[in-house]
Amino acid sequence: MNDAQREGVRYLDGPCLVLAGAGSGKTRVITQKIAYLVRDCGYHARNVAALTFTNKAAREMDERVRKIASKELIKGLTISTFHSLGVRMLREEARKVGLKPQFSILDSSDAMAIVQDLIATTDKGRLRQVQSTISLWKNSLIDPEEAEKIAATAAEAEAARAYRSYNATLKAYQAVDFDDLIRMPTQLLERDAEARERWQSRLRYLLVDEYQDTNACQYRLVQLLTGVRAMFTAVGDDDQAIYAWRGATVENLAKLTTDYPSLKVIKLEQNYRSVQRILAAANRVIEKNPKLFEKKLWSDLGAGDPIKIIPMENDEAEAESVCVRISAARFDYQAQWKDFAILYRSNHQARVIEQSLRNMKIPYLLSGGQSFFDKAEIRDVLSYLRLIANDEDDPAFIRAITTPKRGVGQATLDVLGTYAGEREIPLLAAVFEEGLAQRLAPRQLTPLREFGEFMHRMQWRAGRGAANKEPPAPAEPAGPIISDLLSAIGYERFLYDSGEERTAQTRWQNVLELIGWLGRKAEEDGLSLVDLVQHVALVTMLEKNEEEAPDAVRMSTLHASKGLEYPHVYLVGCEEGLMPHLGKDDEDGDPAKAAESLASRVQEERRLMYVGITRAQRSLNVTWCRKRRRAREDVAREPSRFIEEMGLDTDKIVDTEPTLSPRERMARLKGLLKKT
Numbered sequence: 072m073n074d075a076q077r078e079g080v081r082y083l084d085g086p087c088l089v090l091a092g093a094g095s096g097k098t099r100v101i102t103q104k105i106a107y108l109v110r111d112c113g114y115h116a117r118n119v120a121a122l123t124f125t126n127k128a129a130r131e132m133d134e135r136v137r138k139i140a141s142k143e144l145i146k147g148l149t150i151s152t153f154h155s156l157g158v159r160m161l162r163e164e165a166r167k168v169g170l171k172p173q174f175s176i177l178d179s180s181d182a183m184a185i186v187q188d189l190i191a192t193t194d195k196g197r198l199r200q201v202q203s204t205i206s207l208w209k210n211s212l213i214d215p216e217e218a219e220k221i222a223a224t225a226a227e228a229e230a231a232r233a234y235r236s237y238n239a240t241l242k243a244y245q246a247v248d249f250d251d252l253i254r255m256p257t258q259l260l261e262r263d264a265e266a267r268e269r270w271q272s273r274l275r276y277l278l279v280d281e282y283q284d285t286n287a288c289q290y291r292l293v294q295l296l297t298g299v300r301a302m303f304t305a306v307g308d309d310d311q312a313i314y315a316w317r318g319a320t321v322e323n324l325a326k327l328t329t330d331y332p333s334l335k336v337i338k339l340e341q342n343y344r345s346v347q348r349i350l351a352a353a354n355r356v357i358e359k360n361p362k363l364f365e366k367k368l369w370s371d372l373g374a375g376d377p378i379k380i381i382p383m384e385n386d387e388a389e390a391e392s393v394c395v396r397i398s399a400a401r402f403d404y405q406a407q408w409k410d411f412a413i414l415y416r417s418n419h420q421a422r423v424i425e426q427s428l429r430n431m432k433i434p435y436l437l438s439g440g441q442s443f444f445d446k447a448e449i450r451d452v453l454s455y456l457r458l459i460a461n462d463e464d465d466p467a468f469i470r471a472i473t474t475p476k477r478g479v480g481q482a483t484l485d486v487l488g489t490y491a492g493e494r495e496i497p498l499l500a501a502v503f504e505e506g507l508a509q510r511l512a513p514r515q516l517t518p519l520r521e522f523g524e525f526m527h528r529m530q531w532r533a534g535r536g537a538a539n540k541e542p543p544a545p546a547e548p549a550g551p552i553i554s555d556l557l558s559a560i561g562y563e564r565f566l567y568d569s570g571e572e573r574t575a576q577t578r579w580q581n582v583l584e585l586i587g588w589l590g591r592k593a594e595e596d597g598l599s600l601v602d603l604v605q606h607v608a609l610v611t612m613l614e615k616n617e618e619e620a621p622d623a624v625r626m627s628t629l630h631a632s633k634g635l636e637y638p639h640v641y642l643v644g645c646e647e648g649l650m651p652h653l654g655k656d657d658e659d660g661d662p663a664k665a666a667e668s669l670a671s672r673v674q675e676e677r678r679l680m681y682v683g684i685t686r687a688q689r690s691l692n693v694t695w696c697r698k699r700r701r702a703r704e705d706v707a708r709e710p711s712r713f714i715e716e717m718g719l720d721t722d723k724i725v726d727t728e729p730t731l732s733p734r735e736r737m738a739r740l741k742g743l744l745k746k747t
């Protein structure tokens with residue numbers, strides 16, 4: 072460690088902020104400081120917590136700490152995301168915030184389904200808008216009453232009304248959404264001195280990575296957790312703030328200096344990650360943004376290879392070219408697959424690249440994208456299976472009973488949710504209660520009961536007995552139950568009714584793939600449907616954890632790559648409209664406001680570009696396409712303004728190599744395969 076880093080690690084006289092550019096060893100200060108606290112300063116690991124933003128970053132930090140501190144020393148240490156700390160706090164404090172300890176957590180698509188029922192529209196864009204407005208309010212600790220007061224436009228007024236019912240609905244379902252995981256503990260600590268003191272004495276030292284991306288709520292939570300003692304270290308880089316769209320605010324860095332007059336600010340200037348050419352390009356790009364804090368960065372890792380700027384004909388050529396180049400570079404640099412990363416702005420860019428990687432049999436690992444188990448159709452089908460296995464899975468009940476629609480409206484679900492909440496029973500059980508029947512009209516009750524009976528029949532076939540029925544017969548094999556279930560609910564027809572034919576086809580294929588996989592699994596391992604569901608939950612979890620680190624090319628969105636580093640980086644799709652991706656202009660008509668919002672969006676995209684460039688250690692390749700397919704048309708594209716901003720006068724290599732013909736490509740590939 073250099074002197075500045077050491078100072079950051081050793082400083083314990085009060086709050087400390089390490090403010091420095093990419094790759095300067097900020098995260099390293101955190102991991103070293105954890106070791107220092109538990110090894111040299113007598114802190115109990117259970118009194119120390121380090122917070123980051125993604126599971127991946129948390130895991131990475133955990134690995135780094137394990138390398139420098141012994142197992143016994145770090146027993147009980149908390150290294151987690153803000154969200155998982157929130158879950159832990161809520162589980163322990165559930166009763167104080169009016170929840171059962173086994174409350175469920177809705178992910179954003181479950182939450183979207185609720186919003187959809189509250190707002191009478193099929194306009195997906197509008198629904199997303201409402202959902203994100205509610206989310207921004209939650210993250211700024213604005214409650215529905217206040218939101219109604221401050222709503223300035225008709226759209227915001229609509230969102231504010233939806234916000235109130237949305238919260239009521241969640242409460243009725245004994246469920247929370249992602250934002251609640253941080254908002255509710257924060258509000259609890261705010262009003263409950265006993266809980267506040269308990270948590271403060273439990274977490275005696277707090278470390279926060281990527282501080283520039285905290286939102287108002289997270290800022291407040293850290294403040295409440297650390298109290299007047301203010302024993303914390305935050306590290307961050309205002310130039311890497313890329314979550315403004317989710318309510319994060321860089322001002323939190325400046326706010327720290329005013330909220331804590333005794334704040335110790337430490338700056339780091341040496342970059343240990345990237346060769347000079349890469350660092351210089353990154354610095355030149357970020358210079359174009361207004362500065363919040365003065366920062367310098369230098370590297371003594373040598374000039375390194377020239378950065379390559381590679382124009383391509385279209386996105387397919389781009390994908391192929393990147394794959395061919397990676398194969399060649401793997402040989403040239405004597406590198407492994409896992410030393411390469413392909414980074415892109417939007418998830419939809421991944422598909423073509425995945426196709427090429429598969430064609431060329433290059434192993435790859437996709438992160439930050441939508442996994443198979445997150446696809447809507449898979450989640451639909453799994454919601455039925457989850458409910459077969461577990462009566463109490465209320466979010467699964469809600470998803471299943473509303474997909475496909477079977478004439479159960481929001482009003483009915485509200486009554487059901489409230490009734491089940493009062494009686495403290497699961498929704499599925501509530502359906503059959505006389506007390507519920509008295510609150511509903513027969514036309515509301517009938518579809519509920521039909522659904523309940525249908526689910527009970529399925530449970531019965533799966534070997535589960537219902538309370539009021541005879542003991543279950545032996546379980547039928549899972550395969551036929553699932554097929555019968557899908558035809559009974561008309562799921563294939565539902566897919567074709569709700570989307571265009573091609574998408575429906577792909578989605579139905581995905582469902583068939585799932586059934587096939589489940590069927591094989593059931594047969595091979597002799598699993599019942601109930602076992603299977605648990606198995607799937609485990610697989611889903613494992614997939615989300617990506618525990619193993621196989622030798623494979625990394626594919627990631629720029630956002631998900633934050634904090635990570637790779638020897639060789641391919642930054643693809645660097646075109647105007649994609650990178651920067653500027654979205655639609657504001658529609659409120661005020662030109663001055665529109666210009667201001669455009670400027671701030673460009674700045675946020677520039678920071679994202681800076682994040683992308685600074686992931687690279689040894690080599691950087693930037694590609695853009697002259698044409699890109701959108702919907703069914705080829706659209707002409709211009710190179711990203713950021714390419715010019717990188718200012719690559721001397722090392723600018725405009726690669727003129729034409730797209731290879733298939734025959735040339737095969738010849739070249741064969742040559743490469745021979746070499747490796």
Ligand SMILES: Nc1ncnc2c1ncn2[C@@H]1O[C@H](COP(=O)(O)OP(=O)(O)OP(=O)(O)O)[C@@H](O)[C@H]1O
Pocket residue numbers: 072073076091092093094095096097098099100308311342343344633634635636685
């Ligand atoms: N003093 C040091 N000596 C040698 N290597 C170092 C030193 N400090 C950090 N490094 C290495 O430099 C790289 C970047 O460090 P780190 O990830 O901590 O930077 P960071 O400031 O957190 O970057 P980012 O802003 O991208 O999150 C890592 O590989 C780390 O191991």
Ligand SMILES: [Mg+2]
Pocket residue numbers: 097098099280634
């Ligand atoms: Mg870091």
